[in-house]
Amino acid sequence: MNNHLMRAFVLTAPGKYAVQEVPAPVAAPGEAVVDVERVGVCGTDMEFFTGAMAYLHQGHSSYPMRLGHEWCGRVVSVGDGVDPVWVGRRVMGDTMLGCGVCRRCRRGHQHVCEKRQELGIRGERPGALAEQLAVPVSSLHVLPDSVDAVLGALVEPGGNALRAARAAAARPGDRALVLGPGTIGLLVAMFLRAAGTEVHLMGRADNSPAFARELGFAHVWTEDSVPDLPFDAVVDASNAVRLPALALETVEPGGRVVYVGLAGGPSRIDTRTLALKDVTAVGILSASPGLDDTIRAYADGSVDPGPLVAAVVGLDEVGPVLAGERPVGAGPGPKIHVDPRTG
Structure with a gap:
């Protein structure tokens, strides 16, 4: 039994939220647990905050929920059936988690799988606005040293x-x-x-x-x-x-x-x-088919999205950001990042 707790941002209803102590994840078979370094806040998260997101009305999502699908971090443990070489790797992850067995998944289109989960968005798969995150290792993409935490959390929007x-x-x-x-x-x-x-x-x-x-x-x-x-x-x-x-x-x-x-x-x-x-x-839906090439573009410097990030805040400041407030001292860029390891 896991008695370890971690901090996570939990959206409990439209406009209602709390930073809570919740059980830290344990890697199930085929999964990895990641220490989250950085998370991007995006327009989809804001739609969940207001209650306007269509998935809420279609039955694909419900409160309470943990948001966060633009993320990067470091693998700290793996479940059964996962090569332990993953431990210690810096990674980001695909948001779209297909069932793996349907026709679309078999044809490489897991991002439009009818039964897909979307990390922090759809199917009750908790998102990355927390100190740790459990994800299928099959969804992970390794980040080279030249792709720092800022760039790593921009790979997902970059893939789109x-x-x-x-x-x-x-x-x-x-x-x-x-x-x-x-x-x-x-x-x-x-x-x-x-x-x-x-x-x-x-x-x-x-x-x-x-x-x-x-x-x-x-x-x-x-x-x-x-x-x-x-x-x-x-x-x-x-x-x-x-x-x-x-x-x-x-x-x-x-x-x-x-x-x-x-x-x-x-x-x-x-x-x-x-x-x-x-x-x-x-x-265009999803970054999935473009993630590896995005990582390469960031790594070789042909695309540098770092200036897009206006500020980095802690979990305690996520609620106001979702409500549309700009953090004090924020730069002119459109993207706000979260470091769950800070307040």
Whole structure:
């Protein structure tokens, strides 16, 4: 019996939370227990905080729950059937945990498995906003020394962005427009830039355009200032209901639109426009197929997302962050990280 306790952030109802002492995890067969070093807070976590997340209403998730799916840490123990060589390794983990036996999983599409668990999101698999975390060892990806805790906790959102950038199929010299310069949008822009694409970003007239320029993106616009240029690809990384249609209207005939952002309500496009412009549209869910290549891009420095992190807080400060408060002294970046080892 495990008598060891640890601290964890527990969301008990919309807007209700507590940092609790809970039983520390014990590695089941096929699992590893990880000391969590860093966790990213994302928009999905905020939707659970407000109660708006669709999974709550579809029966896939319920309170109380432990959030946190963008994480990294170090393996401290393993269960039966796991090679002990894993102990001591620095790792991050795939959020999507498929059943492993269905047709989709057998075809390598575990991230869309009908019975999947999503760490800290779906299926009652506790998330990483805790001092320790238990995960299937099959979901782990090893981090090299050059990928520190900040970068390690950015691999998961980076995998989504890498897949979106690749789906844009932009070649060197092509021009791409990214809608929504939040964490995912800026990561998409970084991967596109690394591939030699001329990158344009469109955001609201707040501090986002200024921060994007600080990251070296010269072509940053608001909706009413986007130049009349041919965009070979448009990536919608926003949460605005109307922008998927704008992406389709804006892209060049024969180009590609990529949808990686999710709006709070149905977002609609006119498929007549899609067909008459001979446009390819791609939807992106999950970082799973892009995790290893994201780690390599961070390790070799071709993409450096570190400046996106505005602040690192402790578990006691997670609630206000989920409520939309910026930590005191936070920088201009869109991402807040949590170190569960601190207060």
